Amino acid sequence: MKALVKYAQGKDNMEIRDVPVPTIEADEVLIKVKYTGICGSDLKILADEHPYYPPVITGHEFSGEIVEVGKAVEGWKEGDRVVSELHTKKCGVCSLCRTGEWYVCKSKRAPGWGIDGAFAEYVKMPAWLLHRIPDNVSFKEAAVTEPVAVAVNAVLERTKVEPGDFVAVLGCGPLGLIAAQLAKAVGASASLITGTEKDEGARLPAARKLGIDHVVNVQRQDPVALVRELTNGTGADLVVDFAGAQPALLQGFEMVRIHGRFCAVGVPPTDMVEVPWKALIYKGVDVVFNFSSKYTSWKRALQMMATGRLDVNPLITHVLPLEDWHEGFELAKRGEAIKVLLTPEKL
């Protein structure tokens, strides 16, 4: 089968290769891949800025159809439409695993970097990680379930949006655009999203179309002053950062209200960032760092899409054949696209 393989450590070192179709174990299923989204972490693997174990097939945000079921698997059959959580190789015995938090187990090695992923014609997954795609959710939409689950975990589970909250989302990539919609869907009084000049191509216009209340290009308007004005000087109840950029973080810490919440998801380019420590202490801000997603995040993500409370279609700006992965990666990198999907099937 065709697969996009990161074949050695270092920059680039990625190409389409002909590799064997995976052979499944008793507890696994073989999935025929329909669509796989390009994620920021895929770009980082290409650039050698993210852990990976070469040679490895990249890609983790996928939807597909079961074509083979392992001997010990119950409840799944050929033809079932599925997406999958990514907590493969969890150890099963550490305290995190034993308390159901295996999505952050240190041994975890997810598809796409730790084990073979889904920029391929087929991918295999353990059956216990699967979720059924609701009938009214398309394979294209379902390919975006993983980023939706990450946003759900951050915004609805770790820092719960409360009815009436003013929610400010920093960064208008796919996660930010999803999070701002989710906040409104569960009762935020208003959501605000920020971006920069380079997002004027696709992302900020999409935010305006999606009905996010306040869409701010920070190079044209001061988001902190705007939040103050919109909240009668109080500040945002919840700030969620997906940008991971120093200037955005400082703005976020400034716009959060006294006893507000701050959720950090965006990964900064440097190991260290500056934080206005004293100001945050005196404001008594709850800061939550967040990573990955769990069973309930996936369940909620699929429900939000199935009930139409979250529309991911406007985020899917490009669908390309797997062979054109390089063009897809370039589009994603330049921010001209929002979510780019690759498909191994004929378009």
Ligand SMILES: [Zn+2]
């Ligand atoms: Zn991802």
Ligand SMILES: [Zn+2]
């Ligand atoms: Zn563990």
